């Protein structure tokens with residue numbers, strides 16, 4: 001029996017050719033391809049500035065550092081998110097303050113964010129989780145600078161506005177299994193030239209007049225060459241994901257499974273079902289049938305920090321089931337996944 005992986009990058013001859021051309025040029029570190037990817041990405045988003053980085057995590061850290069976030073400051077982040085956010089905030093020297101989520105979208109609950117704001121709050125990191133853009137209008141109305149984390153929402157929109165164009169700055173990740181990839185890599189975009197200049201300064205250590213701490217968080221031209229091809233394919237990738245999400249929606253509508261928000265701007269980085277029970281045994285049962293599923297968030301932030309009082313994040317963590325969704329999924333795989341999920345005890349039709 002074939003095993004259907006939970007996630008998989010979509011790569012082909014064009015990526016291979018682009019990488020091979022860079023290798024043959026012998027200019028493999030940060031150079032022309034990185035610059036070309038920054039230009040292509042900023043024109044895709046219609047923002048004025050972009051900086052490639054080594055990862056989404058280093059992008060987050062660099063934005064915080066360039067914004068002057070540090071010791072004595074607080075940064076509000078969702079509790080239901082990967083640990084990269086907690087690390088970036090702590091590396092910057094600030095305190096992470098988790099806020100609970102809206103169970104319908106899995107994104108920050110603006111009301112809980114409001115309760116978490118203090119005199120020390122310097123930024124909110126708004127994550128557009130699973131491909132659904134957060135309620136930016138409600139978050140922006142709180143009056144705190146917002147960093148958009150678009151690691152899972154490249155090309156996503158909300159009310160026609162592109163994710164990554166609404167906050168002070170936005171970060172992206174091009175890790176292997178994200179919607180578009182460079183193997184490892186990240187990006188910062190902003191309309192603030194000063195902010196992105198500062199990020200580019202911190203990103204590299206060589207040839208500087210002063211010796212204050214800087215990093216090596218650069219992307220390479222080998223990786224950027226893959227990214228340039230993937231960016232051209234992005235629209236097609238998203239269209240494919242939406243088609244698969246449509247099959248899933250039609251198959252699971254009317255069952256007891258909680259479905260993702262049905263929003264035209266959703267890009268379905270993940271297809272996450274809300275169960276009425278713990279997802280652990282369900283994940284094991286599906287694996288026996290050769291279908292790899294996962295808890296989409298490994299461990300919520302409040303749990304890492306030993307905090308209580310995050311009921312929605314806790315329930316989302318316990319009961320969320322992420323099923324395979326990516327452009328190379330075949331029709332036969334989709335049918336197998338649908339049949340297996342529909343046969344779960346919690347998936348009976350509503351009476």
Ligand SMILES: *Cc1c(COP(=O)(O)O)cnc(C)c1O
Pocket residue numbers: 055056057058081082084085127149151152173174175185186
């Ligand atoms: C993947 C991801 C990151 C981290 O990106 P890396 O490139 O893996 O460092 C940050 N935030 C979110 C929401 C992510 O999904």
